[in-house]
Amino acid sequence: MKLGKYSFGTGDRFAHQGEAQLRASIMAREAGVELTHVWNKSHREHKTVKSEPSEVRKEADEAVMALGWQGQYLVDADHINMDTVDGFVPYSDFFTLDVADYIGKDPGAEATENFVKKYSKFIGDLHIPGIDEPFKIDERFLRDIAGNFLTAANEAGKIYRRIAELKSNEDFVAEVSMDEVEEPQTPAELFFILAAIADAGIPAQTIAPKFTGRFNKGVDYVGDIDQFSREFEQDILVIRHAVSEFGLPANLKLSVHSGSDKFSIYKPIRELLKKYDAGVHLKTAGTTWLEELTGLAEAGGDGLILAKAIYAKSLDRFDELTAPYATVIDVHKESLPPASEVNTWSAEKFANTLRHEQGHPDFDPQFRQLLHCAYKMAAEYGDTYFSALDNYKDIIGKNVTYNIFERHIKPLFIG
């Protein structure tokens, strides 16, 4: 199964917005951009909202059927590992093999020596076509790569073979992700990580490194945009070279686990993709749920009351909700508006505070980040929440489609 050149991943916590999300890919197609639409959901999300991998498959198939989508679409078992993969296998055709926990685990002396020996031919100046300055590679560097990444690559190989065994075929897309770590991986490291991935027998079509800068959930990129652009450009060139050096799939491309809404790096990404005719997978987080809340607020009446109640509950349970996201959010309890104040807000005020329009005077990234983590509160409302989604389907759907197309797809792929 070959993943298309441009692919876009959407998350949908409650599996109600499949059609509204897919509509954005239809609009892309109408604008001349062919996207593979991917629905991604991790084990962590499934556990939090008590859903099952089969529900994502059902949602995707039903949305595709209802809208007559002719393009490619896939269901991504996001951030899975050996412990969680099995349950996803019957329903997914895209697997994000998360081996971040294995980074830095010693592969043992023999494996390290074999790796260093095999790649000692790169010691000295490593010239990557398109990159002016050669990378300086010495034995120490290769040894560090082995020590840091070999165990992770081998673990990804085990997960890959487990999927192939359960499926009885290799007809699926494999991504290797190393993004959920503290330290970014440099382009030179990426080159040898790809060597290790090839050695581990994984025909990876996407690789998700950790990039420079902060990728907080649901808010914009924080970091040096020029540095990000340089790194992204070098990564593209490194991948291209690694494909020919190590025999990886020709369509191997970068996967950006954006955490959604990294608006300020979309333009450099678009320009670099164009410059090198390169593909990309851009994964967004479950911010569709924030569009549900925005739509509920905008609807007014009991929709707004429910949105406010969810906010009040999430403020009460701030610690519990933000703890799992501690490394990818930047939110302080004391900077948040008290529930008593929010309860006096109009529909517009609530929607404008939450909606990611950076230029709007009401927009509050603190408010938005807390609510991003608060989907568990909506899940606890159960049927009350789901019937509100049904009652206000139109206004919510409008927000969901607009968000994905106008704020993400357009700046990334169209300009």
Ligand SMILES: [Zn+2]
């Ligand atoms: Zn990720």
